[in-house]
Amino acid sequence: MRVLVIEDHAGLAKNVARALRESASYAVDLSPDGQDGLFMALSTPYDLVLLDLMLPGLDGFAVLRQLRASSSRVPVLILTSRDDKETTVSLLNAGADDYLTKPFDISELVARCRALIRRSRGCATPRLQIADLVVLPESMTVTRAGQPITLTAMEYRLLEYMAYRPRAVISKSELLEHLYDYNWEKFSNVLEVYISSLRRKLNSDGAAPLIHTHRGHGYMLVRDPAP
Amino acid sequence: MNLPIRIRLSSSYFLIFACASALLVGAAWWMARRSLLFELDQEMQEHIDDVHDFVVANDLGADEARTRAAIYAEFNRQDEGKWLQIEDGQGNWIYRPWRMLLSPQSLPPAAFLPVHGDVIEFTAGRHTVRALRRAFTVNGRVWVVESGITLTKTDAVLNRFRDDLLLIAPLVLLMAGFAGHLLSRRALDPVAAIACEAQRIHEGNLQTRLPSLETGDELAHLSRTLNDMLERIESSVRSVRDFTAHASHELRTPVALIRSEAELSLCFDRTPGQYRETLEEIGAEARQMSSLLDSLLFLARVDAGTEEAQLEPADAHHICSTAARKWRPVLSEAGIEFSVELPSGLLTVMADRLYLPRLLNIVLENAGKYTSPGGAVRLSLTAEGERAHFEVADTGVGIPRQDQAQIFDRFYRAASVRAARIPGSGLGLSLAAWIAARHQTKIDVVSELGAGSSFSWTLPLQFPGAESLTAKGPESVAAQECRTTVV
Numbered sequence: 001m002r003v004l005v006i007e008d009h010a011g012l013a014k015n016v017a018r019a020l021r022e023s024a025s026y027a028v029d030l031s032p033d034g035q036d037g038l039f040m041a042l043s044t045p046y047d048l049v050l051l052d053l054m055l056p057g058l059d060g061f062a063v064l065r066q067l068r069a070s071s072s073r074v075p076v077l078i079l080t081s082r083d084d085k086e087t088t089v090s091l092l093n094a095g096a097d098d099y100l101t102k103p104f105d106i107s108e109l110v111a112r113c114r115a116l117i118r119r120s121r122g123c124a125t126p127r128l129q130i131a132d133l134v135v136l137p138e139s140m141t142v143t144r145a146g147q148p149i150t151l152t153a154m155e156y157r158l159l160e161y162m163a164y165r166p167r168a169v170i171s172k173s174e175l176l177e178h179l180y181d182y183n184w185e186k187f188s189n190v191l192e193v194y195i196s197s198l199r200r201k202l203n204s205d206g207a208a209p210l211i212h213t214h215r216g217h218g219y220m221l222v223r224d225p226a227p
Numbered sequence: 228m229n230l231p232i233r234i235r236l237s238s239s240y241f242l243i244f245a246c247a248s249a250l251l252v253g254a255a256w257w258m259a260r261r262s263l264l265f266e267l268d269q270e271m272q273e274h275i276d277d278v279h280d281f282v283v284a285n286d287l288g289a290d291e292a293r294t295r296a297a298i299y300a301e302f303n304r305q306d307e308g309k310w311l312q313i314e315d316g317q318g319n320w321i322y323r324p325w326r327m328l329l330s331p332q333s334l335p336p337a338a339f340l341p342v343h344g345d346v347i348e349f350t351a352g353r354h355t356v357r358a359l360r361r362a363f364t365v366n367g368r369v370w371v372v373e374s375g376i377t378l379t380k381t382d383a384v385l386n387r388f389r390d391d392l393l394l395i396a397p398l399v400l401l402m403a404g405f406a407g408h409l410l411s412r413r414a415l416d417p418v419a420a421i422a423c424e425a426q427r428i429h430e431g432n433l434q435t436r437l438p439s440l441e442t443g444d445e446l447a448h449l450s451r452t453l454n455d456m457l458e459r460i461e462s463s464v465r466s467v468r469d470f471t472a473h474a475s476h477e478l479r480t481p482v483a484l485i486r487s488e489a490e491l492s493l494c495f496d497r498t499p500g501q502y503r504e505t506l507e508e509i510g511a512e513a514r515q516m517s518s519l520l521d522s523l524l525f526l527a528r529v530d531a532g533t534e535e536a537q538l539e540p541a542d543a544h545h546i547c548s549t550a551a552r553k554w555r556p557v558l559s560e561a562g563i564e565f566s567v568e569l570p571s572g573l574l575t576v577m578a579d580r581l582y583l584p585r586l587l588n589i590v591l592e593n594a595g596k597y598t599s600p601g602g603a604v605r606l607s608l609t610a611e612g613e614r615a616h617f618e619v620a621d622t623g624v625g626i627p628r629q630d631q632a633q634i635f636d637r638f639y640r641a642a643s644v645r646a647a648r649i650p651g652s653g654l655g656l657s658l659a660a661w662i663a664a665r666h667q668t669k670i671d672v673v674s675e676l677g678a679g680s681s682f683s684w685t686l687p688l689q690f691p692g693a694e695s696l697t698a699k700g701p702e703s704v705a706a707q708e709c710r711t712t713v714v
Contacts, residue, residue: 008645009480011508015487023494054476056645081479082472103483106490 001117001161002027002178004044006037006063007052007079016050016109023110025140025157027181034058038066045177046074047117053080061094068095075116079104114138121164128163131223133202133210135163144202154179155198162211162221171218195219233411240407245400252392259388263381264357268346271359271374275344278311278372279363288368298322309376316369337362337369354379417446425453433461473638474523477652481516485509515650522654526637529661536579536665540689543574543615547608550587554595562600568607575689576615578666586662589655590619590682596649597680598623615688620681626674634672635660
């Protein structure tokens, strides 16, 4: 999952990014300016946008309105110090999905981000299950047939993304767009390395393969691929 | 009197109208009576003139019998309420009508009568009579003539006229009272409407305005005045709200940072180096927050009106050198060249001993913040005529022209400064402007984007004469300046 944090306070933005990377294994981009943030949000398919209200360039409200005016469907979580009812109501009416008042609890922020992404993926249960594979985003743990599997952060990020869309063919470019932030070097063969190591870990004791390659199209996470 | 203005207005209108109509009725009756009586008097004068002309024409008077006979023949007829009595100067009757025989009363002697006659009124039988008595002399003989008319007809006419007036006056009065009531209602209804609208306005809907009347009268003026007042109240409430929103943003963001910093570092095990970094970050943020709190509290006191500058003679030289000592290490650490130009002698200015250093600190702090390493900051104090001139100039980022007017606004920070991620709350210069205003001066800003800024202000010198001893114009200042350069 890839998240955009539009927040002008550098220290806070850095901490939020770190929390999302460490506690949820998300790829995080930062923008300290409303105008740049809007441009980034419109040009990149983010899975979530965290938006501060008081921003230089373009204020958060305007960013939100323009985002929705361009019919962007990305979930938006507002981070702000204003907690009056009118602001809350008008923000939600303008298309915000959730709202968190500063100062906030970092674990609450991460939980809300997770919930927003889960909802935007059309999923209600916090447990992702494909056959005997279980992915728990809450604790970033993966088990297969009850046996815990240890994954690196990048492997987990890849598996979680695919687990939200089981039985769908996910193209390589889509994976690249959603798993890496701007600072990453994008080499597509790096992705293949992760896929193969993930395959190896998931099928360690000779279980049925779950990740299938559709040559020229992408990858699919499913137990019995359609013929 | 606590009656509603509407009732007071209509009742006073009614009273004034009643008095006016009573006066008018009285005056009309009196004038009618006067005209009628004047006409009667004229008729009686003519009557007496007739007697005179008759006497002259017939040359009467010498022969008593002929005179009586001629006058009887001429004047004795049906009198229709008018009659004559004629007497000679000695009180002997020459002519008397039958009416007067009932109440024999002699006429006054000719000498007592005025030239134009004398009017009297008396009662004869059932009638009131008005009579004119006049004397004249023909052929050496005195004639005293009385012409009289009964007032029966006149009285009847006057009484009828009075009755009509008394009937019409209350009717007119009633109509006038009703009209007055309607008028006052019509005039005061808009006031009631304005009051009703004004009652509905409270803190939550201050943007509503009273209906503006297009009549151009006093009420339109009233509603316009109230609307202007609402405008002012709304703008001050809005500025309070803005201030609160800004202040809460400025305070909550650092708190959010401190919390997230602590929570993040407790999430997983960290190395001692990472913990140290976290604590340093928290410490720095807390320091910035406490200086922000100081500024906010100062502004709150300014708004509450409890902060007042105490202007007293202060040594400007000392204040500047103290500020320079404080900022020299800070600026030198930031790699900025700091030069101070002070006159050698004393410069005593009228200033507050706490606020003037604070003003210098704010401007110097800004100069340091917005100047990159390798740049220069210059603090100078000079005497110019009767005023001391303070200036802090830097070679920093400069202020864009469109932002220069707003830099003294609370919480205002130029977009370029925000983008450059230079910390600050946007309160410093608003405090500086307040301090300058308390010293009856104004901060002048000269700035060019990318080339630097200069902030300067002047204060009146306490002993302008003494200035010649210490500083003799700009050249001598340059010669005497004690220049300090720290790199």
